Amino acid sequence: MLIGDLALVSAALFTGAAFYVNFAEQPARLMLDDRSLLAQWKPAYKRGYIMQSTLAIVGFVLGATVWRLTGILAFLLGAVLMLANWPWTLLRIMPTNRVLMAMDLASAGSVSRALLVKWNRLHAVRTGLGAAATVSFLWALA
Numbered sequence: 356m357l358i359g360d361l362a363l364v365s366a367a368l369f370t371g372a373a374f375y376v377n378f379a380e381q382p383a384r385l386m387l388d389d390r391s392l393l394a395q396w397k398p399a400y401k402r403g404y405i406m407q408s409t410l411a412i413v414g415f416v417l418g419a420t421v422w423r424l425t426g427i428l429a430f431l432l433g434a435v436l437m438l439a440n441w442p443w444t445l446l447r448i449m450p451t452n453r454v455l456m457a458m459d460l461a462s463a464g465s466v467s468r469a470l471l472v473k474w475n476r477l478h479a480v481r482t483g484l485g486a487a488a489t490v491s492f493l494w495a496l497a
Contacts, residue, residue, distance in 0.1 A: 359430060361413075365414035366414045366433060366485055369410040373481045373485050381471075389467060389468050392463065393458060396455065407440070412437075419434040429492070429495035430491075433488040433491035433495065436484050443480055
């Protein structure tokens, strides 16, 4: 079923992007000095937010649609897991994001670095939600 395949693709893309941030981009960024770390994170976050929020919505809509068409609960579970990224981001990650985005580059230091380490831990939950959605969609398609 094409819609189910597309739901899987969007969940896998979401997961891959989130995994890349947690395990490649963020560790490399943490090797920078405090000012450069914050300066690099700000535009990267803005671009990543657009991509990942879109993939989360697309994955949810496609998963929910294929569930309504087939009644396969694993599609609903995958859709809910994709949607769960939104409240997690808004309620848990966004407060940290707002503080980081409001920081002037000249004031970057141990506080901004600590917040970016915290941000990576919070972002890892998004990676986990995406991976769980991917597994759920795979299970539904099997």
